Amino acid sequence: MTRHSIIRVLFPGLLLIAWTCSVAAPAPEVIVLDVNGAISPGTADYVVRGLKSATDAEVPAQLVVLKIDTPGGLDTSMRQIIKQIIASPVPVAAFVAPDGARAASAGTYILYASHIATMAPATNLGAATPIMIGIGGLPGSGDQPQKEDKDSGHQKNGGVNPTPGGMTAPISAMEHKQVNDAAAYIRSLAQMRGRNVEWAEQAVREAVSLTAAEALKLKVIDVVAKDVPDLLRQLDGRKVNVLGVERTLNITGARIVTMEPDWRSRLLSVIADPSIAYLLMLAGTFGIFFEFSNPGFVLPGVAGAISLLLALFAFQVLPISYAGLGLIILGIIFMAGEVFIAPGFGVLGIGGIAAFVIGSVMLIHTDIPGYGVPWSVIVPAAFASALFIFFAVGMALKARSRPVVSGREELIGDIGEVQEDFDGKEGWARVHGETWRIKSKQPMRRGQRVRVVRMDGLILDVEPEEAQMKK
Numbered sequence: 001m002t003r004h005s006i007i008r009v010l011f012p013g014l015l016l017i018a019w020t021c022s023v024a025a026p027a028p029e030v031i032v033l034d035v036n037g038a039i040s041p042g043t044a045d046y047v048v049r050g051l052k053s054a055t056d057a058e059v060p061a062q063l064v065v066l067k068i069d070t071p072g073g074l075d076t077s078m079r080q081i082i083k084q085i086i087a088s089p090v091p092v093a094a095f096v097a098p099d100g101a102r103a104a105s106a107g108t109y110i111l112y113a114s115h116i117a118t119m120a121p122a123t124n125l126g127a128a129t130p131i132m133i134g135i136g137g138l139p140g141s142g143d144q145p146q147k148e149d150k151d152s153g154h155q156k157n158g159g160v161n162p163t164p165g166g167m168t169a170p171i172s173a174m175e176h177k178q179v180n181d182a183a184a185y186i187r188s189l190a191q192m193r194g195r196n197v198e199w200a201e202q203a204v205r206e207a208v209s210l211t212a213a214e215a216l217k218l219k220v221i222d223v224v225a226k227d228v229p230d231l232l233r234q235l236d237g238r239k240v241n242v243l244g245v246e247r248t249l250n251i252t253g254a255r256i257v258t259m260e261p262d263w264r265s266r267l268l269s270v271i272a273d274p275s276i277a278y279l280l281m282l283a284g285t286f287g288i289f290f291e292f293s294n295p296g297f298v299l300p301g302v303a304g305a306i307s308l309l310l311a312l313f314a315f316q317v318l319p320i321s322y323a324g325l326g327l328i329i330l331g332i333i334f335m336a337g338e339v340f341i342a343p344g345f346g347v348l349g350i351g352g353i354a355a356f357v358i359g360s361v362m363l364i365h366t367d368i369p370g371y372g373v374p375w376s377v378i379v380p381a382a383f384a385s386a387l388f389i390f391f392a393v394g395m396a397l398k399a400r401s402r403p404v405v406s407g408r409e410e411l412i413g414d415i416g417e418v419q420e421d422f423d424g425k426e427g428w429a430r431v432h433g434e435t436w437r438i439k440s441k442q443p444m445r446r447g448q449r450v451r452v453v454r455m456d457g458l459i460l461d462v463e464p465e466e467a468q469m470k471k
Helices: 003-024 041-056 075-087 106-113 173-193 197-205 212-217 228-235 263-271 274-293 299-317 322-340 347-363 375-401 465-470
Strands: 029-036 063-069 092-096 102-104 116-119 124-126 160-162 168-170 209-211 239-242 245-248 255-259 415-418 426-431 434-439 449-456 459-464
Touching: 029 041, 029 228, 041 063, 041 075, 041 263, 063 102, 063 106, 063 228, 075 106, 092 102, 092 106, 092 228, 102 106, 106 124, 106 173, 106 197, 116 212, 173 197, 209 212, 228 255, 263 274, 263 299, 274 299, 274 322, 274 347, 274 375, 322 347, 322 375, 347 375, 415 434, 426 459, 449 465
Parallel strands: 029 063, 029 255, 063 092, 092 116, 102 124, 434 459
Antiparallel strands: 124 209, 160 168, 239 245, 415 426, 415 449, 426 434, 449 459
8 A cells, every 4th residue: 555545544534533632622711700899799699609610610611810890898708709719729810900990908808819810001909908897987097107016017006097187096906806807818818829918918907009010010910911811811821829739721712701690699789789778678667567557458568578588688698787777667666656646746757767867877887889878868768768657657547547338337327228018027128239137126118218226147137217317
């Protein structure tokens, strides 16, 4: 067999093998998760499930890119995300983008926890001082220098927190614990990923921030990229330590898949919004209140119960003030009492509205954008609540004063018409549009009008209407 014959025989087989290999080895995938807005329970659910999906796929993704633009968020949600990043067998790259985005507060911790930290050119990160959620929260840190604690090697500020405008405020022991805990946490993340430990602690204790160029110079981040394709080009071939094992990223020609939040994450994001949770609580409370005031409507009670359960679920994942919640309930009770106890006097009603508004302000209070109930929601809600209470309770009181229109009591005193002549004790009459068995001590004529005086079982005791008029 000649050489050309051998080539003709083997060439189709080589083509088949090459085609089989191309089918068996699909292009690598890079999953993009868009973290936009405050870090909330909905955000945590979206990121955690996205990372699990990237790992559990038939062909695991080569890389997960967290595209971050956040002002911060809840500590519990942030820690859920970080735990999943640390445990992920798929490398995670935090990418602060697009231009103009930021990774403030909780976003800084997530960036430090990621295997690769990257930023777009016109972005910034930092200001990671923890803020206590609730009345009397931790004041924000300013730019004043802090003294160094010679014993611990950490910085301190002499028991005060600098605030905007140069004012100082005392720091409680609890707030000291929060700042120290946050500083230790971000230091551990920086040490684990080999990033700038000193700046990480400054971001917590002094609320400092960095631009992308400054962050790259200080080794806070690894890469500055314009967009996701540019990021992938720069990361291709980079070695990453994942769960103690060094891996080389092979993402040449990778297929970029943007994973959108599903209905569960979106629902959680909606109901966990403080304003939505607040309105759900009011709708649930008033729905049940209306049902108890006017039994039989059913729909207000069902809708109220569902709304209240959703609100309670949202409050479970939100840091709320129970004092504020108690004041809201007390305000509703006072407004209802205004109608029942002293209608028109005004003291209970005014006190109820005041308690309702104060409780609404106290319910969720934080400097994190998106995690407070704004005045634009509180004032209309207070006004609508007062109107609803006066309307619902007033309608219930009017219903109680109306005459009976059904049942046994309504028949007593009603006028009927005899259906047939009878000389005995019993006959038939038309009363209230119905035919009833009647009895009388005197004979009755057909068409004679009678009045019901009492009811004995299903027999009506009647007497002529004329006799009742004479009495």
